[in-house]
Amino acid sequence: MPENRSTPVLPGHRGPLSSAVLESLRGRSAMPDEAAAELADPYGDDLQLALYTCYELHYRGFDAVDPGWEWDATLLSVRASLEDRFLTALRRDAAVRGSLNVLLADLQAQRIGTGGVPEFLAERGTLDNLREYARQRSLYHLKEADPHAWVLPRLSGRAKAAMAAVEFDEFGAGRADRIHAQLFADLMADLGLETRYGHYLDTGYAEMLALVNVMSLFGLHRRMRGALVGHFAAVEITSSPASRHLAHAMKHTGAGPAAERFYNEHVEADAVHEQVVRREVIGGLLDEEPELEPDIAFGIAATSYLEDRLSRRFFAAWEA
Secondary structure, eight states: OOOOOOOOOOOOOOSHHHHHHHHHHTTSSOOOOGGGGGGSOTTSHHHHHHHHHHHHTTTTOOTTSOGGGGGOHHHHHHHHHHHHHHHHHHHHHSOOOSOHHHHHHHHHHHOTTOTTHHHHHHHHOOHHHHHHHHHHHHHHHTTTTHHHHTTGGGOOHHHHHHHHHHHHHHTGGGOGGGOHHHHHHHHHHHTTOOOSTTTTGGGOOHHHHHHHHHHHHHHHOGGGHHHHHHHHHHHHHHHHHHHHHHHHHHHHTTOOHHHHHHHHHHHHHHHHHHHHIIIIIIHHHHHHOGGGHHHHHHHHHHHHHHHHHHHHHHHHHHHO
16 A cells, blocks of 8 residues: 555644634634743643644645745744743653663663553453554654654764664665555554544544654754653663554454554564664763763653553543
């Protein structure tokens, strides 16, 4: 199945902030007051959708929206206020406990970030559970590795070379049919889901939007390059064991061969990536810029915090 390159349509709003941003992109109203972001729930639907919409202009954009909005000064100013609200909350709530080495050891030993969802799906998951999981995760996996590519120009030496090597694998190692985003689209097709990029934005949980947004936030700001490396480490270190559970879930529910293939691919690839990221990306970055160690640790802590929030949302939805 060829990758679907269609441009997504603008979503429906979820409150005053997202409504003002969306209506502005439609040419119908002015941007929201930047001060309004200070009153919004930093993890709520309204702020997270507004921020996601702003960031998506740097990826594929939206149907019938002028590409010039990507660098519109007024929109960037509004985006900055949304980012500040979100980042301030993350720095408060995603506490860094222990050194970077302790955080990395915890990721490997305790599988921080899986939140029990992959294990639940492997043991008791139904096809409906898997479909909902895939719908939500599609907001990232259909652009898998794209947010992390922003960090490449901000790195050098060992860190740059190793990061590029991992990204090369994520983007299919030169084969379009092996691009991880395409493999996820194939998984969705096996599950009977729509594979179009951005199709499920309207039903995306705020918790899922926040997880995608934090990648874009870290990636689009050079000053946050250490945090993005930390985020990437958290993803790669926890991916292999989680993917093993998810591959089993796809198999025991009869989801289909492409559904199994996506996670089996990650079991193998990410077991290697984990070592490259720890030794070469993080090690190389700290050799050149040791002052970024707290930022790397924050990236790990923020990722674990947001993944745990998403896990709780999944369990709440399935219990309901």
